[in-house]
Amino acid sequence: MDRADQVRVNPEKLREAIMRPNARLLKLDGLNPVFDNQGDLAWGAAYEASPDNDLLLLGVDGDTPCFAELNGGGNSGPASDPRLWQALGALSPDQAAVYATARSLVDWHARHKFCAQCGKPTSSRKGGWARQCDKDDGGCGAEHFPRTDPVAIMLSECEGKVLLGRQPMFPHKRFSALAGFIEPGESIEGGVKRELWEEAGIKVRDVQYVASQPWPFPSSLMMACTSITDDPKLTLDEEEIEEAHWFSLDEVKASMNGDPDAPFIAPPPFAIAYNLLVHWLDGQDS
Template sequence: MTNTPDTAFGFAYHGNPLERLSEYRGDAEWMAGHRSNPQARFVFFCEGKPLVGTDSGPLSVLWQEQAGAVFAPIEKEETILLGFQPDTRAPVFAAALAADPVRIEAGGRKLIDIRSLALQGVLPPPQLGMLAQASALLHWHTSHRFCSRCGAPSVMALGGYRRDCPACGGQHFPRTDPVAIMLVTDGDACLMGRPPRLPEGVFSTLAGFIEPGETIEEAVRREVFEESGIRVGAVSYMASQPWPFPASLMIGCHGTALSRDITMDAAELEACRWFSRDEVTAMLADAHPQGLKVPPPLSIAHWLIRRWAEGQG
């Protein structure tokens, strides 16, 4: 099946074009054939940062296997199949490099974190999507080397989408942590807050992890009430964004407020207030009289805020 990326949203890590063909991952012969394909390309990570080519032309994160093998052998057993490029049908793999970062960053190569790459807009959106997939999976494998049932070393299986325990037979699968992120509005006003991690003067949508046994709508209402004391009625889904820090899915929602009186949770937020549409428009244009801002365009939070400010929902 062709994976047609939806790139209309504009935020980062969205629009991964790779065709995953997940139904074939259990076929060892099929996997081995693609692993030895001379057209195969790799994304390499070292200490959580992808290897980026900077020596000539546009930046790229797609390499031949030899580019990583010069630093250390690429272990076939620890190589993840990300998917297939829709135009060339060439497989794309991900692997971690166990090498000195200083040695790697020579000859037109750099290790650049994926947040900086998104902020700078120096990579095509499809490559950012591939990096988000690779980063999340490689992080999971690094932090799940041992079976959580018996503690024995586990091994990669299904092209990187499972780890098996030879000792007890346990099977373990990669995690994606769902996060509800929501813009709550009441007429021509929207609710935004300032968690301590944001740069000075930046206000954003509220957000929180969805808990077990909870719907998206319930998570939106709970998180907003816990952080701001605002009751939310109708909740609608807007869009979603992979967020590889380390492996979340941001589920963007709109909520309609049932109250306006804020009771802020000071343990979660430094500030929380209502903003008029005109005020938000000024923030988007970097023209707010107090210098207040919204998050950068790489995030779905920015998209939710801009969409509402422009009267689209």
């Protein structure tokens, strides 16, 4: 989908896009997706949107403008709801990206109704891709843009085994790659090294970037990396990590295959942690 920045920033083009007979509106239940009978994202007509709500221009699909309603966010329930993960797992990558964009932006608008600079109310601008503090209402005129929080998600290898952990909120036996936010003034590599030291007590080297994935809970960019450590001794941050273990090649293969006797339950296939494990397995077999 073309995100159509040239339409976002042009009020006349934006109005024209909204008024097109084929303009579509992504259906949302608060922040949660709504599905059609085929299990795909459900769409309606743009004119079905409430006149009290602004519209977010998601982009243009061919010649079809696609919008979401800035509905205030609503009560989406916990992001750990297994029903949400099951639903997301059935979406194609393209549809998942559309939903991630909509969820992140709708949530951002709901949480940024007031100016961080002067405290006055803000309103949607640029097709939902900015908010502005209105000088006519006594505000400072500052523009505010959606933010994306960078997160490192990483594996560490030692003597042919890979480190995985589980948080207290995870289902029983669910293990995944460790992760943490990149801090201001920090590189991706520095964030990986710091997080693995803080959460697992290991010193790592040879940090390698693998891939990235948007993660709209609420608005993160997951940056997947691998690393190596020479000392497997773990010292866990028990407030963050309930347990962590080194898993062998055969154990990871069994878990990824869903074997009933596998030592852990693998991350869901739509999560980048799953693809990070696939990448690690491919490297072991090559």
